[in-house]
Amino acid sequence: MDGKDVYALCNGNVAYQIHFIEAIRRGWLSPFRYFGVYDDTDYSSIRWLGTHYDDEQLTAAQLKQTLADKIYDAWTEHRQTRTIGFCSSIRQADFLAGYFQDRGVSAVSLHSGTAGITREEAITRLAGGDLEVIFTVDLFNEGVDIPSVDTLLFVRPTESLTVFTQQVGRGLRLSEQKSHCTIIDLIGNYRNADVKLRLFASEGEVEGKAKAAVIPSVPLGCELHLETAVINLLDELSRKKLPHRERLQRSFLDLKNELGRIPTYLELHLYGRSNSWEYRNEFGSYVGFLGWAECLTKEEEEVYYRNEAWIRDAEKTVMTKSYKMIVLLYMLERGPEHWAESVTSREAAPFFHGYLMEKEYRRRIDFSDKDSKRLWEYNEAVVSQLIERMPMSKWGSAKGSMTRFEDGVFSLKIEPAPEHLSILYRWTKEICLYRLHHHFERKEQKQGPLQ
Template sequence: MAAIAEQLDGCPPGATPFIVQTGGHFHLRLGATDSGHPPGRLVCGGGDPFLGHLVGHLDRAEAVDLAVAFALESGVALVRPYLQDLLDRRGRLRLVVGDYLDVTEPAALRMLMDLDGDVHRHVFETRGGSFHVKSWIFRARGCGDAVVGSSNLTRVALTDGVEWNLSTGPDPARWGAVGEAFEALLHHPNVRPLDSAWIDAYAARRSVQDPPAYTKAVRDESPPDPPPEPHAIQRRALQTLEGARDGGARAGLVVLATGLGKTWLAAFDSVPFGRVLFVAHRDEILTQAMATFRRIRPEARFGRYDGGEKVADADIVFASVQTLGRMAHLERFAPDTFDYIVVDEFHHAAAATYRRVIGHFAPRFLLGLTATPERTDGGDLLHLCDHNLVFRCDLFEGIEEGLLAPFRYWGVPDPVDYAQIPWRSTRFDEVELTSALATEARARNALEQFRRRGAGPALGFCCTVAHADFMADFFRQAGLRAAAVHSGPASAPRTSSLEALGRGELEIVFAVDMFNEGVDVPAIGTVLMLRPTESPIVWLQQLGRGLRRAEGKDALHVVDYIGNHRSFLTKVRALLAAPEGDRALAARLEAAIAGDAGLPDGCAVTYDLEAVDILRSLLRVRDLDDDMEAFFADFRLRHGRRPTALETWMSDFDPKAPNHGGWLGFLVHMGEPVDRRLAEALRGLAADIARRADADALHWLAAALRAGLATGGADPQRIATEASEDAGTIWAMHLAERDGRLALARVPDGMQADAQTLIDELIEWRLATIIDEIAMPQREVAEAPAPYLPAEGPVLWRSYERREIPRLFGATFNEGAWNAGIVRLANRLILLTTLRKGALATGNHYEDAFLDAQTVQWQSQTRTRQDSRHGAMISGREPGAEVHLFVRSGKLRQGRAAPFIYCGPVRFLDWEGEQPITVRFRLPEPVPEHLRRSFAVPD
């Protein structure tokens, strides 16, 4: 190890070292899995592929110049992640690609166009001549290296092909000569900038020509990987989206758990549409989305519209909402510019910038995507999607269907005293938090937890760059192979570190917001939550990084620190899918502690006793008013503002707040800056708004009050005149007179603007409740809007909420009847079966199970006899009788009532016993593979 210490002393500034053991030998790696070419090294390919050496250079470079005769999609796909890593760390890339013999694929050029950052793209037009250059030049910290050889950008040339590539080494005279040649090449008369227009013309020219034999051979030896097919849940979502559009929908929200492929779903769904706009709030999401869409739509012209680029005329535009949301940019686009708009991370859509974008455009369809919308935004989100929740699939359903790995979760006590760390607006003070978390005592605790409960390669989520670097150093000193990946200068390379983690060359990678989404390392076996998390979305994204299935991986292990601050309740609420409010959260927590959390098979949640004590001490459960106050305070803590009346109602609390004289009195009680005189002046009006049940009247009232406040307020005739354009009703004067007397005359001077804001808030809430009351009898559950239920009845293997099932048979939901396990509708028997009953009362524990993929055993209620009416229908003795079977694996899914899967009209085989009867049915077709694990179907 002394030699290793000498190497560490010689590390270049900014490099991140880690140690890799091979056999009995230890090797130092500087932020990469290979150190590149030694000086003068010749790499001949075959058993020594060029790609591994190339990656080592790219991971250390600050600037790269590349010139190749041709590029294929298969080759660009291999190097693209490393080139993007270079650009993400503010490196520079200059490239020249030739059109020699038309070998270069347009799809490869489009993939190079998708790179984001300081990238300069050029093409060498051979014009019947020759262009055989293959060279790479790397610069870092004043030094350089160059590789000249025979490898073009193709998969074969970079991997198993016999190719000679020679490194010049760091000698400035050698690599400098190659660099000078590249500068001269950039000024060659045949070199021109590469852009989408040139690629389109090249693709058209190439498509009508018969390629030479050499060109065809090169293309055939490196075909691109085929795009993936949608998995089962994505197929169901795509079918539902298509059905919604067929029914006239022009917008819809899809809620898809982290790890189930929201962006892939959008790419698949976008195929029938022409121009597409993809909107997100972070550059990383846009970059990942471009890579995903490129796999599905390789020929489309892509463009970014963000702080760096402003490409407005591409087929598919990937836009930053911060940039596009400014009116100066929106005005560049006509409302009908795009046929299809995707708004990712739709839980942010209530923000003003998102609203401006959504309100400006009129696409044929708008798709909102989110993993788990926070309940407090629910009303606003659905409003922006025409109140149309098209499809929802939560984390537990993904696990039950075998698309995500089960998890074993441990909530452990955090030794840090968070009461001593200042809280700034919506989060802890970053400097103070880092000082508290980056200590040897806490790192030692994390190491003990990892050794005790970890399994396989791990990701550790840290609060800051300094925290991640500290943790990586501590784990390395303890003998583990660790690296830190973040946006700082000392970061290990992102792509290479993940690949090393997947190969087992690293045991753990510590990250800061780099891997919240878009990471694809199925082998990850452990996630360490080492930081507070104010957002349930971020927490679920971090959990989702380890939920990819992999061979030999039975479950993801999660170690999550629980500290003495109410922000840690966010983690529990996200894990257990608890509604807002301490009362509901306490109930879910106690159920989890008792082992009744309604988890899928293979999942477990365990809280250390001290962590349980911490959580119980944080909960404020006394009476309903206290619960609403706790919700209000928590919302203010997390979001840096108070909840609106609508957001409070969406979280199952009553804004009428009778014990506080209404919503305005409650705001005063909670210490909000609402003048008591104004609250008292508007008290009667607020009560009147809360009582109204006519949406048209509320709309008119809003216009009348707005006009009255704007004009100084008490003249009913003037209010009616100002508001009549909005009202358009005969009874305008009557309402104006009554409401003018009711409130406007009493608004204190100088408070008209505040009054209007509060009135608008109350009307927004009451309108939402009226819409909900009107819509609920029609749709009955928000998660499956009635217009998009199949008209022909239930669809085999599709999931339905209990409230949806009656409509499939032309019936109306009645809670008393449909909460039973068997319902008779004329000549039909509907069986609602839960395989894992949980804590049901003794005497009603029915033995239901699948005997094989097409045979199910069902047990009747204890009073049912074979000679009864139900018995006759079950056995088929009653002419025309039908038996329809709906099955679910357990009562709960992520804390809510689980839906049922329709298993079809079943055929009677035989039965035995009396009171109860044990019946065997034959299904119309075998249970699909993706449901067999959830239904415990024997092999």
Template sequence: MKLITYNLIDELVNLCEEAIHICFITAFAMKSGVQLILPTLKKAHARGCDIQLLVGDYLYITQPDALKMLLEHLPNAEIRMFHSHGRSFHPKAYLFREESLQHVIVGSSNLSNSALTNGIEWSLHTVNSATFEQSIDEFHKLFYSPHTVPINFEYVQKYSEKYKEANKVTPLSTKWDEVEATNLMYGVNPNSSVIMEEPLPLDTIQPRPAQKLALAALDETIEQGYDKALAVLATGLGKTYLAAFFANQFKRVLFVAHRDEILQQAKSAFTTVHPTKTTGYFNANEKNTESDFIFASVYTISQAYHLKKFTPDAFDLIVIDEFHHAVAKTYTRVLDYFHPNFLLGITATPDRMDNQDVYSVCDGNVAIQIHFLDAIARNWLSSFQYYGIKDQIDYSQITWLGNHYDEEELIKEQLQDKVIEKIFSEWLKYKQSKTIAFCSSIRQAKFLCNYFRSKEIEAEVLTGQNSRNDRNAIRENFINGEIEIIFTVDLFNEGVDIPTVDTLLFIRPTESISIFTQQIGRGLRLADGKSHCVIIDCIGNYKNADRKLRIFKPQLKSNERLKIQRVETIPMTNCELHFDVEVINLLEEMARKNRNYRQQIIDAYMDLKLQLGRRPTYLEMYLKSNIVELNLSREFGSYVGMLNEAGELTEEEGVVFNQFKEVLLEIEKTAMTKSYKMVVLEGMLQRGASNWYQNITAEEIAPFFLSYVSEKNRNHIDPINQELNKVVSLIEKMPMTKWSGSSKGIVNFTDKQFKFEIEVPYNMEEKLFVWVNEICKYRLHKYFERKALKLEH
């Protein structure tokens, strides 16, 4: 351990020389600091060093020019920004991993010239391996937290606008080049945590009915040739034990999750089912590489340095818990590295509504999906009585910041007397014995807790700020009936089980459908003496207010209007929905004001473009946008038609689109009872931009066609006779002849020659080729995904 009091830059430069992995986290980044460290980072970048940089947007001090420099000169680095939303964010740490040594520097120096050179700054430098492992684990938890976003040029453009606006009022950051203040100290709230679910009793080692159903479905999916599958089981049906029972078929298992508490719970479940197997953790504190079953923190094992401790085929089975997180880079890094015999994803909420493409990670193969309403109908979960009450807050007057409301403005409204009194009176009217209340902030939770106590109600606040001992004590007192209501902030989302909870109180605007579903699951566990769960939900004119209610009507399509009545019974269950008349009127008013479906699609496209930093492909739009049932052909004719309406085509692209609009429409809309038309087109596209539309025979396309449809995830959907002459005959009789007959002259099949009847100028070839490619890949993906889902049912 040593103290550094000046010229930290010298230390950073030296450590960069030997590093194989560099992580910087600073409250802000200034152009002056980036210029200073950039030459060294460029050298590390050039030799393939992993570089991860996290900066904050607090007070908009980070300069857009600093971000642009990093993006331009470090294209392969991961650069993210922490959205503070007014909360303090002021860490300064520099982590370096070498082949045989590791370094942690923590102190007061941000990424600015004066802080790294002659400013009055103190930093501590240690090479302690345990400290490093803990530091890099905490770094990755923050780096990939929901509060951070990847920085790309699209994002920097948006950030620049906010930066300029903010500095009109408080021009702190524009003055930093002249006077680089060095003594801002803002602290950070600790990461939230979860409470560990209680393991099943040791003698309960037989699968429950839902698990038996899921195990049978997984066995069937293996027989069909799949090596990846997603199991969607509602909260409370025992996903972790399902994975443990499924592991009977495999020798070595890697179980990956994002929280240590979930890993502890999983280890307990697997040990109960497999008492003779060896188990161990791979996380910040333990690096077990030899056990039969290894339970790994995704933040630890996803680091390249740690992945190399295993061979790619080290595990027969990999289980990803809470699989809706699997599209995060940490998970994809693990999934790209390992090649198990089987990949199992387990989750309760794979909703694409939250911009999560979890289906593509498992090749679209959902082995089983049990919605919580299905589970209730089978008496596997508790029924509920839902009360939608009118929120007293007018959210239209609160600033919306892209994915949440301004915290200061929101809390001001939430703490009004009329709001608090309404919440308390409605809770008294409907509550049972044990309530979990979901709040939007710690301040709101504490204020409400004090109010309830003033009314002689035994209440507690439980958040990530509580120590583990506090959490356990509060939990025990709650279970024993000494506490009647717990106010919490996102603590009871994943991996928590208190079956006796019989009342849920939602006093926050719902921003995530997945989180809302998880939180409802906290009240649906079966328990002795529990007849049902009461759900009290404050509904206001906030974003997603109507959309979240669709989870009670899963049969609704995304473009179908949600209709609610004063009292409704959910079919096949004893569950009832009760809505205040005010809520019904509010939702009808919101529906009238809502943007139409076409505008929603364009908005989703713009959001995704910002996230990716470039124009999304058609398939990315389908997989990663927040539109659940995307139908661009119906709304815009084609994907390119949507781009045109959104004003996203350049003048040159507009000319190409107008000239070949009918061709694109034909490829987008031609009927597909089988995959064959698009497989033929995919084969033609292999010939490149200048030749894809030219003459081709069935004999020429047959080898590609046979190879494509014979892949194990496709051959059971569109099985064919694999004799080459039979394949040639099939191609001629079906896709070539039928497409030619239905295309109104755009496609032609004459004298065994198949082609598109178009002439493409040289300067238009590449653009048309790219668009046709995108449509073809989208249609093939959608076809096989749809057919696979039908086979499940």
């Protein structure tokens, strides 16, 4: 991830998304053969600095002859013709390139400090078959397309699943020069080792299971081979899983560091390693988690303390349809200064109707039963009656609700200080957009991506 807000390019909507396993099934990406090779390096003895291992200690462990022997043996056993090797550091890349060269392999170390060959020259030589291996640190994470690459060699701990996904993608481009991509991956007792294989699981395969425990079933044409020592290690790591809160915090911090900022609630759902609903279940709300993780300013802590009941209600109010959040989104559309003011069903009706009719999937999922179909042609009076009967009345009368519906007026039971309105607006909008996306995503799950 390069820090650019790709999501914003689509006006806050996911234009199209597909799991790469499904793309392989459809023939859009190359099949793979994955080999999990046991790495006996004791990573628990290397200092962890919150987001990565200590560079000096990690490099010292990686520049050992015995580890280089294992890497070379695994490569010679499983390799094909064109390899990219992903390393942790420039020193490791230089070391392994020299080690392979000493054994007659045409290999180079390619990084920001490389002299004597440019990245373009190395890519051309690799694609042409004159070069067998490129060892690199981070030059091929994203944005580089070499379809003929048929072997990926991972000789570094997986500290970020997002980066690992990008690197795997470098070998899955279709090419007439290959039938599949070979992935050779050293697996040791480093952090994330017990969850990285879920990358190869189909969407939905890990639902209801401890994600760390999943050894996925791969699609037709793909293979997954794990050494016995790797299987035993994964079992051990699964049993030693982190406490729930620490695991959620680690997932959050990984994404925060990749984005360079605190992720929105929807970004946490789309890109986070843990299920987004776990934050709500564990902390009452995503904002509640941010408070626990000490990611709120003093002012934000005060806003949360004074409005926690509203945040929790917005997070947890029951939704069989999207109607509650559409009304709330209309209120938010009035801007940070006026969003919390009361509203009538007639005021919300045009936006409510337009939102549901704008996208085919919204209309099909939440506006296509016998009664609502009659409302496809806009009728303000009838749409207003629907809004009063369902989201406004039902939400306002729910036990513990922080909303009320009286005399045809829907309002929130909050009185934030004027200087706190913008903070509460931002949090409420994040919850609203997340819940709308998650609602339609869940309903659409078995029917393909949202269009």
